[in-house]
Amino acid sequence: MTPTRATKPERGRGALGPALELVHTGRAPTRAVLTAELGVTRATAGAVAAELEALGLITVDSRPTAAGSQGRPSHRLSVNPDGPVVLAAQVHADGFRAALVGLGGRIVATEPGRLTVEADPAQVLAEVVGVGARLLRETGRRCLGAGLSVPSAVAEPEGTALNPLHLPWPPGVPVREIFTRCLAEAGIPGPSGDAPMVGHAANDINLVALAEHRHGAGRGARDLLCVATAHRGVGGALVLDGRLHTGSSGLALEVGHLTVDPNGRSCHCGGRGCLDVETDPLAFLEAAGREPGPETGMLRRALDLLRTEYAADPAVRDAAHLLTDRLGLGLAGLVNILDPDRIILGGLHGALLEVDAERLHAVMEERSLWGRSGTVPVLACALEHNSLVGAAELAWQPVLDDPMAALGS
Amino acid sequence: MTPTRATKPERGRGALGPALELVHTGRAPTRAVLTAELGVTRATAGAVAAELEALGLITVDSRPTAAGSQGRPSHRLSVNPDGPVVLAAQVHADGFRAALVGLGGRIVATEPGRLTVEADPAQVLAEVVGVGARLLRETGRRCLGAGLSVPSAVAEPEGTALNPLHLPWPPGVPVREIFTRCLAEAGIPGPSGDAPMVGHAANDINLVALAEHRHGAGRGARDLLCVATAHRGVGGALVLDGRLHTGSSGLALEVGHLTVDPNGRSCHCGGRGCLDVETDPLAFLEAAGREPGPETGMLRRALDLLRTEYAADPAVRDAAHLLTDRLGLGLAGLVNILDPDRIILGGLHGALLEVDAERLHAVMEERSLWGRSGTVPVLACALEHNSLVGAAELAWQPVLDDPMAALGS
DNA sequence: CTCTCTTTGTATCGCTCCCAAACAAAGCGG
């Protein structure tokens, strides 16, 4: 038994993590605001900011700012643009993408790629990590973590991809383990020097929600629900109090099998008229009387059709209305269960919102139990490469939780 | 360093709350376990325990225990049976109940009552609080808080009962405000002496979940889902990391309107075949071919019928199977969205589980997406007066969060 | 331009919390 916790020589400032998160999410633009947000004295906030600057994570700018407000202008806080980064990787139906992402969700470098040997997860991940490692060499940045976005539910704590979508992968691939091994083989060291880099992996829609919560349309929300489509199917994610809610085994928010049309088409889940099959790009293309074509690129085609033909083609408009009605039904059901204070929509759903927000609100209001789901703000996702940024957020999390420990100094 | 030693015994302010919660929930039976659970040194745990004992909340017993294990026996920790209490009140269709509840969920005194003037919430609550005040006088206990359980969704932060069930109350009654006023009028002072007592109020099923999580069938669960019936309708609640998840406006877990039978009866929500109308006592009595009778007492009659006639009457058995199948469908849907690590069932649902658990598991497994909802443990509620105890938990929460502040010393 | 007001940054002091270490106590087994 070891009741002795942690070590003593490491002076761990308690407020260091929360302070970094405030700067990271842009909620503490100045030291004065940081002081107020942390609820500490100016002296303490100053020490914390100085510490974070010494760690190379943020910059404290005491230069004048032409603020215009009264009193002495506060020092400006910002993420250090030349600071460390994390490696973010994304695998999807059309290919992959690697990126280096700094604090604040800033993409420092990124590069896409096409899948050559789709069927082998290890080889695909090795390719992505290889590109990331090259970016690291080219930029010479210090890398503090690594995160991976996959189009599949990821079971915790094993880190296995249960249902890879649009990828010829078998179910149950241990993506986190493979990702971590690839990092080691690419020669990317861990932040502490000697220990190897451990990779994080999660479902892409979860990461979209996380990224949008920190840097996009979900900023400031306390209970954020995210619903989005890829090419096929519908996914969901929930951010509670700033943390991803993945459930007890990582499989929460499988929202695709809510019933939105009792007489709808049958679904592989055994039900009928599920959100999954009634509001995805395939359903839209079919409802509009278009040839759906191959699965890959279906989202793109649906988006193009909706945006270009909505005003002109009655069939497209009718299809959009049909899907909007079903989506509203599903969202109302989710509001009854989750009671979020904001909803963000991605993929085709985001586009449906942009095309006719009023219709969606009307359906939700009609179906809401206490007249509230009609009042929940619904927004479209606002961030580019959001699941990639989300993968970076995953990798940043240990640093945000305890900067001193994560930096190994 | 100057020897300014032994100034005040005001120690352990940080870990005081967590320590009290550990003793309260029975997870720290000895000081040694407390030390390990808190992750502090023996010295700190000792100081914390002594502080809590000095506050009169727990007792530290250094007497031998005939443990049989090696080493010096640890001091035993337990809730102080003569310590302070909270006032718990419950209003339901058949009447009301007041109680004094100590730490550990121990009911010190309780007394039921019948509603005389149902239609006036203020008068009903005044009656309940009156009984509670009498119990307080009779026992002479110090009262640290007050909690109320109502059969209605309670909107936050207003504290209004939106849909009182089986009570002739209008929707939107500000129950928390009225409750607090009744406490003041009954002459019950706040814990700090001068400030008045503020009441807490919540939905009964939420409180069932809370009570069962702390002291009943939900102990040790991290993500606990509770589903239960009263006389009519179905309610749900979720406890995440030991805290009730009520959503952003207190209205989460309205699980009654999941579709479990696409061709089922129509529901007031506008849908068809909702869990609410397909698995409640009325649905059961009708399915069994019985005359449902008046709404009040419907749960009792359904329970009696199920328990006494299940083995003998094929119609009852068929009805039970029908409801079990529908319930399994609903639970599978909830597992897909919430991914709990345990489910507890109350009311008729608990009885259905006791009668045929295997059938329920089979349905859930068949409808589970990743073969996991079949593996989620499903238990029946195990606590008597659980919503009353839950109301007490609500009242204890400030004390558990910060004992020093809550006791006003 | 200078004086005052307001707001913020900085230096110092002292207090509180809590760890670490050493020691004492209480049971078990020889």
Added chain:
DNA sequence: CCGCTTTGTTTGGGAGCGATACAAAGAGAG
């Protein structure tokens, strides 16, 4: 009786942080 193990207790000291006083940097008034 003495070791062994586990736990409670005492003591010293260090780190974090609040409180306070003072300095700095702008805005506005005259």
